Amino acid sequence: MTGPAASSSALSGGAHHTLQRGAATIAYHHTPGTDPEGLAPGVLFLGGFMSDMTGTKATALESWCAAEGLSFTRFDYQGHGASSGRFDEGTIGTWADDALAVLDRVTVGPQILVGSSMGGWMMLLTALRRPERIAGLVGIAPAPDFTEDLMWDLFDEPTRREILETGRWLRPSDYGPEPQPITRALIEDGRNHLLLRAPIAFDKPVRLLHGVRDPDVPWQVSLRLADALTTDDVRVTLIKDGDHRLSRPQDIDLLCRTVGDLVREIAA
Secondary structure (H helix, E strand, O other): OOOEEEEEEOOOOOEEEEEEEOOEEEEEEEEOOOOOOOOOOEEEEEOOOOOOOOOHHHHHHHHHHHHHOOOEEEEOOOOOOOOOOOHHHOOHHHHHHHHHHHHHHOOOOOEEEEEEOHHHHHHHHHHHHOHHHEEEEEEEOOOOOHHHHHHHHHOOHHHHHHHHHHOEEEEOOOOOOOOEEEEHHHHHHHHHHOOOOOOEOOOOOEEEEEEOOOOOOOOHHHHHHHHHEOOOOEEEEEEOOOOOOOOOHHHHHHHHHHHHHHHHHHHO
16 A cells, blocks of 8 residues: 555545555545444445546545544546546456455455445445455445446447447447447456346345436346345335436435444444
8 A cells, every 4th residue: 555645635534545556556535433442334435437436425425424433435446537547448357356455455344335336336246255344235226237237238239249349339428528438348357247147145234225217227226136135134225216326415315324324233
């Protein structure tokens, strides 16, 4: 782990740091907890596809955790935000390794993983690789297997052909002016990490939040995930008027309440 890369403070008191992973530089913010007994788990936020750690959910949850005395960590995958690398050179495996490196080298003690969209896939892969470090999971419109189920399976034949022959396709984005580069490597590597085709062995509590009006990840994905998880302690909350982002004030309040309830259950 390197020292601080800059002196800028996070919204709730954390500082900007970088983590060296091979030739890559992973940017992160970490806010230490103040729990005197050290019983409460920390919170690690895993962002979505083409998002970064400055998003509304990450920073709002960080501020809430700071007020509660909980440690909180947020970071950017390679090719995202302030981390090094090009987005179109990233894969599910690369980003999962980034998440694992942050868990291993930045956080201490048991952690609640909070994964948004693609981050929901990342949190599952991380939990399966470090089950002894994970106290619970909170998914926000989690999107495991999205490269296959929500991309490749839904692409028309010309799009598939372009990806296979040229190695990439630029998909228009509803979340910004820049198109999303969907690469052949992203699709093919995603198949090495599919989870919903078999039981997912995890025995800790899981909470899933999903908007019924989500146009990107159908809410039924959360039900499918709940069914695949081997733990019986799974609760799915559907927000009838919720979209994919779930970043409205009422959505943020629900997220913080969900994390808070889970922290209290685990600490007890």
